[in-house]
Amino acid sequence: MTITPTVSEAIEASVLFLETTTHFEPSHDEDSRHKWNGAWWHMAALHELGEVRRIPASAIAQAKRLLGTRVWPTFVIADSDGPSRTQDLDKWDCCHCELAVFYGVLQAYGCDLDAEMPWIRDWLLNHQLPDGGLNCDPDAYVHSRKSSIVSTLPPLEAILRHTDRPFTEREKAFLDAGARYLIEHRLVCFRSSGEVINADWLKPCFPRFFEYDILRGLSFLTEWAEKRGKLLPAKFAEQALERVQPALAGDSVRIGRQVWDADGEWGGETFALLDALAGVGKVSEPLSRQLNAMR
Template sequence: METNQRIRLAIEESIQFLESTSQWETAHGENSRRKWDGAWWHMAALYEMGEVKLIPESVIARAKHLLETKVWRTFVITADDQPTNESDRLKMDCCHCELAVFYMILKAYGCDVDTELPWIREWLLKHQLPDGGLNCEPEAYIHSRKSSIISTLPPLEAILWHTDREFTEQEAAFLDEGARYLIEHRLVCSKQHGGVLDMDWLKPCFPRFFEYDILRGMSFLAEWSRRRNKTLPVDLLVEGVERLKIYIEADGLRIGRQVHDPHGPWGGQTFPLLEALAGLDEVSPYLTGQLDRVIERLGPEYAYALVE
């Protein structure tokens, strides 16, 4: 079966699953976080494909209802942040990544999230650490005060890609500090010793959900520079493209890693759409488009040399 037909059939299966699943009524427990075949993941895959509009309106409404009624709206860092009554204890305890991806899905669909669910944007902006990033591990806010690159990108993307007005001062500072964090880490490196923090981050990954790869960071910096009228970190982006060259083919960028790799940190159950999109070593049109936009941002004087 050719790839396009396989993806179309897989999209239909995901839509049928989203319409029929009872996960929207489950506010807590493993069923609400099934990796990698829960409702959240199906919606995120469609969003990353640029096909969020294929999600039925009834499904979007159920997702919003879940966020409105079944999520504890405080990131639990200390005992004081815990819910105190039985009803609240049954609510989902979300992390920055999960909320940011939900936010991006709903915004891309056309929902007025900042009016209907204003606490999500407030949550994301509130939890930036002094180094410029965020961390989904509560201990980081008490002890190390150090961010996680994985936890940082979805919130940054939510604010950068889904603000259709001038940024507020708080939002501008949030994005600029996030860009500083990525630049200081050279997208994938330790500030202390300069070595690559995780070699898997050099491998293009799709779909990503909340996982990180170097192209995700590059895409953010390229768009941040444009939207914020900031100096483009040219040398860093050129270095990033050089790191990706082993995956660049004449017809595009190959997938170098699957987020659901059973031998990787997030291995787990899959679903047909995830498998149809994430063929290892296959050229991904979605990743190729991201790389093309980064190279376009670098300008014609760099484009020819980079792809040679």
Template sequence: MPANREIRYVIEESIRYLESYPDVAMDRCEISRRKWDGAWWHMATLYEMGEVKQIPESAIARAKYLLEAQTWPVFVISDSDHPISETDKRKMDCCHCELAVYYMILMAYGCDLDKELPWIREWFLKHQLSDGGLNCEPEAYTDSNKSSIVSTLPPLEAILLFTNRDFTVQEEVFLDEGARYLIEHRLVCSKQSGHIIDKDWLKPCFPRFFEYDILRGMSYLAEWSRRRNKPLPMGLLNEGMQQLNSFIEVDGLRIGRQVFDPQGPWGGHTFPLLEALSRKGEVSPYLTRQLEGVRAQLEYTVNESIY
């Protein structure tokens, strides 16, 4: 079966699954989030493909209801942040990266979460640490004050990509400090030692969900530079291109790892669309598109400097 026909077929399978989503016992939030075959993962995969409009409207409505009525809208750091009522105790707790992916899916679909659920955007802006990033571990806010690159990228993307007006001063600081954080960590390195934090981050990954790879960071910096009219860190992005060189083919960028790798920490049940899109060694049109976006910004910056 040709690849494009296979992809169409497995997209249809995910759509059928999501059409049954309202009948799933959504009061049990874990059914939606269950790695890797819950509704959240199907929707996130379609979003990352650029196919968010294929998500059934009923599934979008249920996801929005989950955030609106069944999610505790506070990141629990101290005892005072915990829900008190029995109803609230049954609500889903979120982390920064999970909430940001939910937000991006629904915003890309056409929902106005900034009007309907303004606490979500406020959540991202509120939880930036002094180093410029965020961390889904509460202890970071009471002890280390150190961010996590994995936790940082989805909230940065959410604000950068889904603001259809001028940025507020607070949003500008959020985005610029996030860029500083990535630059100071050279996309993948410890600021203290200079060593690569996780060598898996050098391997392109698709779909990513909450996971990080070097291209994700490069793409953020390229888009941040364009939208904020800030100097592009060309040396750093060229270094990133060198790190990706072994995965670059004439026809695009090859996948280097799977977020759900059974040999890794995140093994679990999958679904056909996820498996079809994430085969290691195959060129991914979606990663290739992102790589071309970084290249275009590099070329634009070079041309601007010449003229």
């Protein structure tokens, strides 16, 4: 993307932050997780901007160490899934979308987490529900057995975009079932009624971190269809783009919302790089490139 002087200066500020932060140290590891101004979020923002290689090698090493030593490598559904040893009790209890975003950032940088921490890929593949998606709410695995679109996308993206070899049969089944889930929900709709689940999902979001919008879902399905040799239903992409038409201006996409909006679902503190990016109502180069890659 075109890097303005303001954005360039903010990128440098994030690089300096990541070089000097204590967020990755054991006594501060919850700070690295803090939305939306912790260490992981500086890295995720750089990644989404196409600047993942600007992340300092020291921060990558510390992030890998944290994932390898401070995360409980099991999704806790029942009490028996949690840690029992005293030295493990303060480990992070991650969710699917969070873990998949962290994985994606490090893989995009060039790490080989499949060799170093194979439990992450296994985690994502192991928690697909019968409907084809995933859910970060442990209760869904006990009672409703229904997925969350927000929880589903990052794991699907992680497997689709960070597999540099032919997919295994298990991975093919995972991706195909996830794609079927999104298609059945028309990306944003209740399967039963066809009504839109959340109107905010029609507003393109950038940076996304692990938030969802219809363009994110459509981008995944377009890439899935190409890599898996599949066809989307007739007029599926066209109908999806019709839903987001108010945000489109020719080949450009205007940002419809941002995760740190004061009136939004999350809210929260920001940092210089987020503040320097195009705001709501402005054209986003990364989102526009994503749109045009689907056409």
